[in-house]
Amino acid sequence: MIHDAHKNIVEETKSKMPNTDTLFELADFFKVFGDSTRIRIMCALFEQELNVCCIADIVGMEQSTVSHQLRVLRQENLVKVRRDGKQSYYSLEDEHIQKIFEMGLEHILE
Amino acid sequence: MIHDAHKNIVEETKSKMPNTDTLFELADFFKVFGDSTRIRIMCALFEQELNVCCIADIVGMEQSTVSHQLRVLRQENLVKVRRDGKQSYYSLEDEHIQKIFEMGLEHILE
DNA sequence: ATAACATATGAATAATTGTTCATATGTTCA
DNA sequence: TGAACATATGAACAATTATTCATATGTTAT
Numbered sequence: 534m535i536h537d538a539h540k541n542i543v544e545e546t547k548s549k550m551p552n553t554d555t556l557f558e559l560a561d562f563f564k565v566f567g568d569s570t571r572i573r574i575m576c577a578l579f580e581q582e583l584n585v586c587c588i589a590d591i592v593g594m595e596q597s598t599v600s601h602q603l604r605v606l607r608q609e610n611l612v613k614v615r616r617d618g619k620q621s622y623y624s625l626e627d628e629h630i631q632k633i634f635e636m637g638l639e640h641i642l643e
Numbered sequence: 644m645i646h647d648a649h650k651n652i653v654e655e656t657k658s659k660m661p662n663t664d665t666l667f668e669l670a671d672f673f674k675v676f677g678d679s680t681r682i683r684i685m686c687a688l689f690e691q692e693l694n695v696c697c698i699a700d701i702v703g704m705e706q707s708t709v710s711h712q713l714r715v716l717r718q719e720n721l722v723k724v725r726r727d728g729k730q731s732y733y734s735l736e737d738e739h740i741q742k743i744f745e746m747g748l749e750h751i752l753e
Numbered sequence: 754a755t756a757a758c759a760t761a762t763g764a765a766t767a768a769t770t771g772t773t774c775a776t777a778t779g780t781t782c783a
Numbered sequence: 784t785g786a787a788c789a790t791a792t793g794a795a796c797a798a799t800t801a802t803t804c805a806t807a808t809g810t811t812a813t
Contacts, residue, residue, distance in 0.1 A: 543700045546690050550701075551748070556686060558751050559744070560679035567674035568801075569667045576666060580656050585760060590653045591660075598802055600761055610750075619759045619810050629746040634669070636739040636746070638661070640720075641668045678771075695790060708772055710791055729780050729789045 565609045566633065570594060571602050575630060578612065582624035675719045676743065680704060681712050685740060688722065692734035 550556070565571060573592045577583060583591070589599045603623060606612040613626045625631075660666070675681060683702045687693060693701070699709045713733060716722040721740060725732045735741075 539697060539700075542691075542693070542697050546687050546693070546697070546701050549690050550683070550686050553683070555748070555751070556682050557679045559747050560677055560682045562747050562751050563673055563682070564677035564800095567670055567677040569670040570801075572666050572670045572673070573660070573663070576660050577656050580659050581652075583652070583656070587649060587652050587656075590649075591656050595803065596760075597762085597804075601801080604761080610753075616810090619757095621760060627750060629750045633743060633746045636743045637669050637672050638665070640737060640739045641665070641672050643720075674770095680771080705773065706790075707774080707792085711771080714791080726780090729787095731790060 562609060565605060565611060566637075568602070570598065571606060574599065574602060574606065575611065575625065576634070578623060578625045579631065579634075582615070582622045584620040584622050586620075588623065672719060675715060675721060676747075678712070680708065681716060684709065684712060684716065685721065685735065686744070688733060688735045689741065689744075692725070692732045694730040694732050696730075698733065 566575075570592060574588055577588060577591045585599055585603065586596060588603075589596045592599065603612060603614075606623075607614065610626055611630060612623050615622045615624070661669075676685075680702060684698055687698060687701045695709055695713065696706060698713075699706045702709065713722065713724075716733075717724065720736055722733050723736045725734070
């Protein structure tokens with residue numbers, strides 16, 4: 534029956550998928566890449582570690598905005614901080630970021 | 644002077660970055676991955692092409708919700724549709740998707 | 754200790770976005 | 784043609800999120 538076929542496809546597909554919690558986490562992870570300010574921050578950090586006010590100047594936004602977004606990036610383990618005197622220097626934490634960027638760029642430049 | 648050093652870093656970094664428009668597009672592209680419903684839809688489509696009501700059953704959401712999200716995925720060229728009678732069969736359009744998923748999963752499973 | 758600077762954080766606001774309901778469009782078959 | 788089904792779409796609502804302002808925290812040097 535067609536109805537059974539439908540049911541089978543649904544059950545079979547569900548059984549092959551990673552568990553739902555993982556996929557929710559995955560979405561939360563990609564959410565971080567879905568904001569242009571954060572994208573530009575990460576992009577700037579490809580070159581070298583930078584302190585907050587440099588980043589703010591590079592992306593052309595308030596220091597406060599940048600601090601908030603850096604916190605988001607920290608929470609997802611995408612950047613790390615190093616304190617040096619009055620300044621906080623941020624750098625990329627994860628080697629997947631570059632590859633994810635590359636994939637994305639390849640896609641949109643097609 | 645320290646101030647000049649700052650300025651140099653800012654200008655040099657900016658000059659090495661992709662242009663801003665591209666980075667905004669990139670953010671919009673990743674935005675699509677930042678929703679758990681869309682993530683689960685794409686994940687289901689890794690296995691095989693599926694029609695809308697199968698997808699709705701798999702992700703456990705309204706047909707209408709799924710249709711709306713499929714439109715988003717279509718607009719970013721991530722899925723394609725094939726009409727067969729009353730049904731619309733969706734499949735993945737792009738080979739980058741799998742790699743992006745893999746990178747993301749590797750990151751969150753660390 | 755205090756002034757000056759860098760960064761972080763809380764609260765408020767504005768904007769974006771996901772979901773649902775209701776309904777329209779498109780397709781098949783009697 | 785009309786009934787039944789699959790999908791798409793518009794409007795409304797709820798929820799999330801990015802940004803800003805104001806201010807707190809932390810650090811250095813006088």
